[in-house]
Amino acid sequence: MVSLLDIIGPVMVGPSSSHTAGACRLGLLGRGLVGGTPHKAVIELHGSFARTGEGHGTDKAVVAGLLGFRPDDERIREALQIAEREGLDYRFEKTTLGDAIHPNTLRMRLERADVSATLTGSSLGAGRVIVSEIDGYPVEVNGNFHTIVLVAEDRKGSIARITGILAEHDINIATLRLTRKERGGDAFMVIECDDPPGEALRDEIRGLDWVRWARRLDRVGGGGAGN
Amino acid sequence: MYRALADAIRDADARGQTLAQVAIDQEAKDQGRSAAEVRSSLARALVVMRSAIGDGLVGDLYSASGLVGGDAAKLMTGPAGPLAGTPFRDILSRALAVQEVNAAMGVIVAAPTAGGAGILPAVMTGLAKAKSVSEEKLVDGLATAGLIGAVIAERASLSGAEGGCQAETGAAAGMAAGAATEMLGGTPQEVGHAVALTMQGMLGLVCDPLGGLVELPCVFRNATGSAIALAGIEMAMAGITFAIPVDEVIDVMGEIGREMDVRYRETAGGGLAATPTGRRLAKERLYQIRRSTE
Numbered sequence: 001m002v003s004l005l006d007i008i009g010p011v012m013v014g015p016s017s018s019h020t021a022g023a024c025r026l027g028l029l030g031r032g033l034v035g036g037t038p039h040k041a042v043i044e045l046h047g048s049f050a051r052t053g054e055g056h057g058t059d060k061a062v063v064a065g066l067l068g069f070r071p072d073d074e075r076i077r078e079a080l081q082i083a084e085r086e087g088l089d090y091r092f093e094k095t096t097l098g099d100a101i102h103p104n105t106l107r108m109r110l111e112r113a114d115v116s117a118t119l120t121g122s123s124l125g126a127g128r129v130i131v132s133e134i135d136g137y138p139v140e141v142n143g144n145f146h147t148i149v150l151v152a153e154d155r156k157g158s159i160a161r162i163t164g165i166l167a168e169h170d171i172n173i174a175t176l177r178l179t180r181k182e183r184g185g186d187a188f189m190v191i192e193c194d195d196p197p198g199e200a201l202r203d204e205i206r207g208l209d210w211v212r213w214a215r216r217l218d219r220v221g222g223g224g225a226g227n
Numbered sequence: 228m229y230r231a232l233a234d235a236i237r238d239a240d241a242r243g244q245t246l247a248q249v250a251i252d253q254e255a256k257d258q259g260r261s262a263a264e265v266r267s268s269l270a271r272a273l274v275v276m277r278s279a280i281g282d283g284l285v286g287d288l289y290s291a292s293g294l295v296g297g298d299a300a301k302l303m304t305g306p307a308g309p310l311a312g313t314p315f316r317d318i319l320s321r322a323l324a325v326q327e328v329n330a331a332m333g334v335i336v337a338a339p340t341a342g343g344a345g346i347l348p349a350v351m352t353g354l355a356k357a358k359s360v361s362e363e364k365l366v367d368g369l370a371t372a373g374l375i376g377a378v379i380a381e382r383a384s385l386s387g388a389e390g391g392c393q394a395e396t397g398a399a400a401g402m403a404a405g406a407a408t409e410m411l412g413g414t415p416q417e418v419g420h421a422v423a424l425t426m427q428g429m430l431g432l433v434c435d436p437l438g439g440l441v442e443l444p445c446v447f448r449n450a451t452g453s454a455i456a457l458a459g460i461e462m463a464m465a466g467i468t469f470a471i472p473v474d475e476v477i478d479v480m481g482e483i484g485r486e487m488d489v490r491y492r493e494t495a496g497g498g499l500a501a502t503p504t505g506r507r508l509a510k511e512r513l514y515q516i517r518r519s520t521e
Contacts, residue, residue: 012341
C-alpha cells in the first residue's frame, strides 16, 4: 500500500531518491540485521546502481545507512571518511543479478563480531525499498514496519505460539504473512509490527526448537516527511 | 491510498469534499494516524521545500561535477526576458533552485523523487504567493499531490530507471498541476483534467542524464516540467477537458515506460547522455569527482 507521505517525502539529502535515499535505507536495514555498525561490508551493485551509483553518492549513502545515518542526515556527504574512522571496512563490487531483478538492486554481506548476514534489496524510486533475500531465504520486506522474518517447521499451533510470544512482549502485529512450499515443508513467516521487537524477543523465538532461522529488521521508512 | 483517480474524484463529489480531504482521510485510515498528524507531516515537508528554494536562490551551490549551479539565481536576477516579473519566471527559478540544492547533496523533499523534486514546490509556493493562498490550502494541496503520485505509483511507475523521465518529472508535473488546480479553487473533475492535460505533454520523455547523474538535463527538466504543469492548470481551469480519462493517461505512461529501451532509463546509454559532448563532459567531470574524493 502506497502512503501519501512516501510520495511527498522522504526529506532527504540529494541527489537521487532511488540511488541515495533508497540506498541509505537498504544500508540501515543491513545494519539492523547485524545489530549495529558492521566491521566488514562487501556490497555488490547491480544494474543502474552499478552504472551510475558513484556519481549519485550510492556508495556514500549505503555506507551512511550502515553507520546508522538516516536519509536526511547531512553526514551522508562525509560517510566514507566517517566509516574509516569508525572501523567499518567496506568494499564495493559490480555484479549482474539477471534481467528479472529491479535495475536498482544491491547485495551485501555484513560481519559484526561473530554475527554475519546477507541481504539483497532493491530501491524502487521515491525512496521506497524492498528486501528480497536475507541469508539466502526469499523474503519481501519494505522497511515500513519493524519486521520479524522466520523459517519454521510446518506444524500445528506455530502461529499461536509466535503470536503469543509477541503478545507477552507487548508487541502489536500490523500484518502477518505465512507461506510454505509444500505441506510439512518449511513454513515462512513475515510479521510486521507496530512496536519495535527487542533482541530478547528474537532470541526467545530462536530458542524454539522448531524454528530454523529468525531475524528482525528495524523500521527504516514509511511516514515519509513525518520521519 | 486510492488506485484510481476516478474513484477519489467520485468519492469527493459524493461527499462534497475536496480531493485533499478525501486523500487525508484515506491516509489516516490506511496508516492508523489522525488527519491532524498527516497534515502536520505535510506542513513539515513544506518547511523543507521552502528552505531548499531559499538556499538554491542564493546561487552559491554547485554540484560535485560543477555542471550544475548558479542558474536559479541568474533567472531570478538576470536580464529580463518577455516574462520577467511574472509568476511564470518566478516559478521557473524556484524549480531550478530546488534542483541545484539537490545536485549539491543538500536537503530536499523527494516529491515524488529527488530528480523531479523542484516542480511541486515551485508551482505550489509560486502560485500561492502570486494568488495570496492561505498556508492551510497550500498544505492541503500537498495532500492532493500525494494522492495523484500514489495513483501513479500504483498504476505506472515513479522511477526513471523503470519508466524514463516521464515517470519522474512527468509524474511531478501531473501532481503539481492537479494540486495547484485544487488549491486555486478548481473542482475535483478539473483536477483530473489538469493532471491529464499535463501528463499528455510529458509522455515518452526519456531519462538521459549525463553520466547517469541527477544533474543535466534533470535540473532544466524541472523548469520545463513546471511550465507544462502551468499550461495544464491554465487549460483545466478555463474549463478545457481532455477526452482520455486521467487514469488511462497514467496507464499509458506506465506502458510506454515498460516498452522504453534500457538506454533511455537512467543508464546514460542514450539521449543527451550519449551525445559526443554529453559523453565528453561525463568523462571529464566524473573523472574529476573520483580524483577529488581519493
